[in-house]
Amino acid sequence: MRVVTFGFQTWGRRTLQALLDSRHEVVLSVTHPASESSYKAIWNDSVEDLARAHGIPVHLTERADTETIDLVKRAEPDVIVVNSWYTWMPAELYAMPPHGTLNLHDSLLPKFTGFSPVLWALISGAAETGLTVHRMDENLDTGDILIQKSLPIGPEDTGTELVLAGLDLIPAAVHEALDALENGTAVWRPQDMAERTYFHKRADIDSRVDWSWDATDLERFVRALSAPYPRAYSFYRGERVEILAARVSDFPVGGTPGRVVVLDGQASVVSGPHAFRGGNRALNITAVRTADGAEPPVAEFFARGGYLTDQP
Structure with a gap:
């Protein structure tokens, strides 16, 4: 399948690498410009550098504007894959490909929607965290679930250790999700919004x-x-x-x-x-x-x- 990626920081880079390691073709990489802000400078492995090293066209932008939408349309993706994208995406964009848009979120949705979910999960005393691949819709982290990978939180685990373990879940989750779409075996599970929790950006x-x-x-x-x-x-x-x-x-x-x-x-x-x-x-x-x-x-x-x- 033809894939367009939207991603930033280490999460976006790991996702792009997983796609490069698959049989699918990445036809465009959309990413944010490098940032020195306190949280964006953490886990800041470059998506742009990896894409350019593999000859993939790169579009740098802060938001999904008219130019971005036009570039994606001309790339003719079968699916868009998103991980660590900081700004809103319009329905015109996420509904464009035949298979829609997959978003990766590092929690077990519908728990810990929002920001810094791994840290908040540990702080809150949750027994586990993980990774969810879900279909993007008009709200934040609320679309139907395709793949989930769980990760137990141990009594001595640090936030850093859990983030690193969560990053290691990305390749298998991406490959399973795209295989299911391509083979027509995808089973979508709606989220129970009564179980949803939201956590804000950390300051x-x-x-x-x-x-x-x-x-x-x-x-x-x-x-x-x-x-x-x-x-x-x-x-x-x-x-x-x-x-x-x-x-x-x-x-x-x-x-x-x-x-x-x-x-x-x-x-x-x-x-x-x-x-x-x-x-x-x-x-x-x-x-x-x-x-x-x-x-x-x-x-x-x-x-x-x-x-x-x-x-x-």
């Missing part, structure tokens, strides 16, 4: 620790925000401090949320609802990084006690 404030959360939730939060993502942070004595690693304490520590106590050689931070009752586990911080890039011994750094706070 700097979304990496700030809320010490009213339970320590189990906070430990997942720290694991989710692993490099290269912006790390979990709080403020200690007026200085922004990144929390690089943590674990749940072995016994409850009560008091006021955010209070740091160095106990048995460990820095324990009081956390959770109704902390004054003394029934909550604390978050033991095991690695920090200061604003100047230093990573001091944790017990030494917090030796003066005090509080971790929302503001300097």
Whole structure:
């Protein structure tokens, strides 16, 4: 089949590579220009470079405008395949090919529609994440499902590890989806919109620790925000401090949320609802990084006690 791709960053590149490794012909690659914005600069392997290396025509654009639609029409695709495309696509475009448009989304739809689904899945305590290939329609991540691949979330998995594992699901999912379309064996499953969840784009404030959360939730939060993502942070004595690693304490520590106590050689931070009752586990911080890039011994750094706070 003749395929047009819309994709960006590492997700788009992995999808293009999967198509190059298939028997199908990629006739046009549409991608965004390189960006220095905080999240677009993460996982920024170039779709453009890969396409040009294989002699595939490339169209660079921020949005699917009139020129884009005309180029796709002249390419005469049997199907459009999309992964990591940041802007709206009109029905004139996604309904153009005989097989429509397939979108790849790194969650098990209808759960975790929207943005940064892998991070939000880990933060929320979900048992699994994965990859969905679905038909694009007029709404965000709501079209009928063709292929799903699941990925369990382990008790020590980081956000980075889960993203990398999810990227590895792309080739098989792409090949199965296109084979089903070509062979006429595709079975489409409508999404149950009553089960849909949506998560917004992440911003700097979304990496700030809320010490009213339970320590189990906070430990997942720290694991989710692993490099290269912006790390979990709080403020200690007026200085922004990144929390690089943590674990749940072995016994409850009560008091006021955010209070740091160095106990048995460990820095324990009081956390959770109704902390004054003394029934909550604390978050033991095991690695920090200061604003100047230093990573001091944790017990030494917090030796003066005090509080971790929302503001300097």
